[in-house]
Every structure is written in C-alpha cells, then in structure tokens.
Amino acid sequence: MSSHLVLLILFSLPVSAVFAALARDEPREQLRTGALMFAGFVGAAVALGWLMLPFPL
Amino acid sequence: MAMKSTTAERARPATEPGTLVLLCVAAWAIPGAGHFWLGRVQKGIVFLVALTMLFVMGLVLQGRLFPFDLSEPLVALAAFANAGLGLPWIAGRALGLGSGVVTAVTYEYGNCFLIVAGLLNFLVMLDAFDIAVGRK
Numbered sequence: 001m002s003s004h005l006v007l008l009i010l011f012s013l014p015v016s017a018v019f020a021a022l023a024r025d026e027p028r029e030q031l032r033t034g035a036l037m038f039a040g041f042v043g044a045a046v047a048l049g050w051l052m053l054p055f056p057l
Numbered sequence: 058m059a060m061k062s063t064t065a066e067r068a069r070p071a072t073e074p075g076t077l078v079l080l081c082v083a084a085w086a087i088p089g090a091g092h093f094w095l096g097r098v099q100k101g102i103v104f105l106v107a108l109t110m111l112f113v114m115g116l117v118l119q120g121r122l123f124p125f126d127l128s129e130p131l132v133a134l135a136a137f138a139n140a141g142l143g144l145p146w147i148a149g150r151a152l153g154l155g156s157g158v159v160t161a162v163t164y165e166y167g168n169c170f171l172i173v174a175g176l177l178n179f180l181v182m183l184d185a186f187d188i189a190v191g192r193k
Contacts, residue, residue, distance in 0.1 A: 002162045002163060007118075007163070007166050010114060011111075011114075011166075011169070011170060011173075013107075014106075014107035014108070014110050014111045015107075015111070015173065015177070017103050017106075017107045018103065018104060018107045018108065018177050018180075018181065021099075021100045021103040021104065021107075022180060022181065022184050027099060030103075
C-alpha cells in the first residue's frame, strides 16, 4: 500500500465519482465526466512525474 | 428499478427553515443522506459509497483524525475538515480510531484521504441544500 501510483488511483476513483455526481444529473453523463476526471488525475500525475524527472531531489 | 427521475417527478423539497436545517444535519451526519431525502437515490448511493470508502482508506493508511487544537491553526483546520464527515468521524473518534502513526510511510496519504473525505461531504451537503431551495 505504499505505491504512490496505487494510492493515487485509490484516491482519484472516489473523488472523481463524487465530483461527477455533483456536476452532472444523468448517470451516463456522470460516468463520462467521472472517467474523464479520473483519466485527468492519473494522466496529469504521470506527466508531471516525467517532467520532474530531471530535477534533483 | 429505474433510479433516474425527472425534476418534475421528484418529491418537492420543503423549504421551511426547520426542514432545511434537518436536511443539512442529515446530509452532514451520513454522506448522501440529504440526496436520499430529496429523492436523488443514485447520487446518494455514489456519495455514501465513495465518501465512506475514502474515510475507511484514510484510517487504514494510518491517517489521523485531528483534535480541535486552536493553538495550532493548521491542526484546527484539519480537524474542521475531518469533522465534515459527520457520524463516521464521531464513531472514529469515539472508538479511538485515527490516532495516526507519524512514522508510517502512508501517514500523510491517510491524512489526505481523511481531510478530503470531510471537505467533499461539506460540498455534498451544500449541493443537497441547493437542491432543496430550488437552485439546482
């Protein structure tokens, strides 16, 4: 349970679901918005991780 | 059973101040309860499952339920955020859960899960209020 990526996924799943349910009324739209938001969370984290790779700790 | 319903089919929310207060208290105490009350069952289920999951994972990850310590402003703010989850927070405090293990690798992750769960429930409570007064 100490993998940052796994914890990020475990965090972003419920958070995306809550924001999607808050923002959209129709279940189909909620699913789409939630999936996009989840992909955004994970994609942005991976992209930022790669961008920060050259920097020293 | 279809959970989707149009605005017209949903029960008209009462807008008396007392009812609104009760609605907000219910929404604070149990994630999604306000939406259940207003007939938005599908949303209520999403909020109940997702926020409870976040809270439980926060405890599993050795996060801390912060005390209201006003001498430490950040701790007090974290405690306020934790308290957003209502009954699960009260139960956690009463059962001595969420003492937090600072040396655990996942301590800060756990804090993040617990704080976000509480803050999201505040948002969910405000959403229920907005629906009740007819803003949504």
